[in-house]
Amino acid sequence: MRTASMTIQFRGDSTSEPPAFFLENPPDHPQYRIHSGSSGSADKTVVVEPESQVVRTTFSTVRDIRQWELSQHYRELGAALNELTTLEEDDDWRIDASVYNAASYMATELRIGLMPPPQIFVHGPTSVVFNWSGGIYNFYLTVGANNVSALLSSPERILRRIEFPENKWPNPLALLPFIRSARWDSPVLLSTSATSDLPEYFG
Amino acid sequence: MKSGSRRLSIALARFAMNEWKALNARITLFPSAPPASPLPTALELYRHVWGGDPDSFQKQQNALLPTVAQGRREGMMTNCFAHPTRIDLNLSPVPPPTGTAEPELVFIQDTDQLYTELKRIIKVLAEGIISSSISRIALGLQFVAVKRDSLEANKTLIQTMPQQYRMKVTNEEDFIFQVNRPRKSSKVESVKMNFITKWSVENVQVISMAALAGGAPMSAGAPWIKNFLAASVSFDNNTFADFARRPLTPGEQSQLLDESLAEASVMQKSFGLNIEGF
Numbered sequence: 001m002r003t004a005s006m007t008i009q010f011r012g013d014s015t016s017e018p019p020a021f022f023l024e025n026p027p028d029h030p031q032y033r034i035h036s037g038s039s040g041s042a043d044k045t046v047v048v049e050p051e052s053q054v055v056r057t058t059f060s061t062v063r064d065i066r067q068w069e070l071s072q073h074y075r076e077l078g079a080a081l082n083e084l085t086t087l088e089e090d091d092d093w094r095i096d097a098s099v100y101n102a103a104s105y106m107a108t109e110l111r112i113g114l115m116p117p118p119q120i121f122v123h124g125p126t127s128v129v130f131n132w133s134g135g136i137y138n139f140y141l142t143v144g145a146n147n148v149s150a151l152l153s154s155p156e157r158i159l160r161r162i163e164f165p166e167n168k169w170p171n172p173l174a175l176l177p178f179i180r181s182a183r184w185d186s187p188v189l190l191s192t193s194a195t196s197d198l199p200e201y202f203g
Numbered sequence: 204m205k206s207g208s209r210r211l212s213i214a215l216a217r218f219a220m221n222e223w224k225a226l227n228a229r230i231t232l233f234p235s236a237p238p239a240s241p242l243p244t245a246l247e248l249y250r251h252v253w254g255g256d257p258d259s260f261q262k263q264q265n266a267l268l269p270t271v272a273q274g275r276r277e278g279m280m281t282n283c284f285a286h287p288t289r290i291d292l293n294l295s296p297v298p299p300p301t302g303t304a305e306p307e308l309v310f311i312q313d314t315d316q317l318y319t320e321l322k323r324i325i326k327v328l329a330e331g332i333i334s335s336s337i338s339r340i341a342l343g344l345q346f347v348a349v350k351r352d353s354l355e356a357n358k359t360l361i362q363t364m365p366q367q368y369r370m371k372v373t374n375e376e377d378f379i380f381q382v383n384r385p386r387k388s389s390k391v392e393s394v395k396m397n398f399i400t401k402w403s404v405e406n407v408q409v410i411s412m413a414a415l416a417g418g419a420p421m422s423a424g425a426p427w428i429k430n431f432l433a434a435s436v437s438f439d440n441n442t443f444a445d446f447a448r449r450p451l452t453p454g455e456q457s458q459l460l461d462e463s464l465a466e467a468s469v470m471q472k473s474f475g476l477n478i479e480g481f
Binding site: 108 | 231234236237238240241242263264265266267268286287288308339341343376377381383385397399401407408409410439441
């Protein structure tokens with residue numbers, strides 16, 4: 001039986017800074033004009049319209065490569081979610097707009113919480129399934145318009161199932177043990193936030 | 204019109220006297236989970252908050268990135284970001300005209316107007332213009348004083364800190380010190396708030412480049428880059444992220460934002476920033 005030591009590094013944070021990934025620009029948009037880009041601790045590019053000047057803060061520390069990787073994975077997840085709403089009406093993979101809203105919200109919370117990126121499945125228009133696997137266990141998080149359920153399974157059986165009450169969504173922190181069970185090989189840098197600024201890990 | 208230009212002259216005169224300048228301000232609303240209805244786009248929100256069309260609007264093709272609307276009001280850049288988990292309303296300086304020779308770091312010149320605008324937005328939010336249910340609010344402000352080197356920037360910054368936090372720094376770089384004084388809201392029952400102040404020395408880089416209409420960079424010539432060193436004091440006053448709490452009513456959002464602004468105003472005075480209008 002495999003065992004793994006679990007290291008969780010809390011990034012206690014009470015600020016409300018917008019995460020840097022929030023400020024990222026899609027690659028097909030030029031980024032020239034930046035406003036209010038200096039309130040945080042990393043390069044920020046608030047891109048709105050092409051003009052002639054860029055303002056950014058620079059920082060001496062070197063950014064963690066895992067953050068960059070995480071960003072790329074979640075960018076792909078966001079693009080996939082978007083595609084699911086633009087399919088033809090009768091397409092089996094198309095999801096309802098309300099499910100899209102809920103799944104986007106949950107995916108963003110997972111991203112902010114620095115959870116390993118999930119794979120995404122669709123069972124029909126009324127839910128999206130986020131899946132983490134990589135070891136013995138599988139963890140499935142099913143997100144509907146108003147409800148969330150979680151299921152942890154081994155190849156032999158279901159180990160745990162949780163139905164979160166309607167309109168009572170789980171704090172992403174509550175999901176961490178399950179995600180860890182399925183992705184024990186992947187480090188987790190957990191972030192809790194009291195600040196309202198855009199943290200650098202949004203990059 | 205005449206009184207308007209006189210007011211601007213007075214503001215500019217005061218602005219020139221105080222080394223502390225306003226760099227940006229932000230009001231943030233965090234929608235509750237699960238989202239009961241689709242979040243309005245930045246375009247819709249911009250129209251609600253600023254009562255007209257923005258100069259530009261950027262749609263997103265990615266569920267995890269925001270829509271963005273931007274314009275100019277009252278001598279400031281106004282922009283709105285709408286994202287599944289947050290709505291940001293930002294106020295920042297108007298950039299210098301395209302073609303300005305040397306890159307410069309610009310500030311919000313009329314801080315009286317900045318304060319008035321923040322108060323106005325807070326009042327507008329009380330009218331419930333955002334249909335999404337909101338579980339958390341935040342107000343951010345950043346003030347800076349541009350300095351020649353780290354020695355000067357550190358010295359300026361330390362002088363603004365309360366006595367008990369003052370430390371001995373000379374020419375060290377990348378100074379950051381942040382404290383949070385959480386307490387219960389005095390306006391809305393059972394809401395706990397964070398009152399965060401960050402003192403830092405920031406390296407701000409301004410990059411100028413020639414751009415064609417439509418945004419494509421002109422191929423000739425490298426961008427002109429200029430670095431500025433700024434002592435920075437920023438305030439981030441916000442309510443706790445509480446998953447179990449019921450959503451805040453529009454009235455409560457407004458009251459809490461008002462409390463956040465009032466506290467930032469008191470704090471900046473106590474630190475000796477003396478920002479006009481706050």
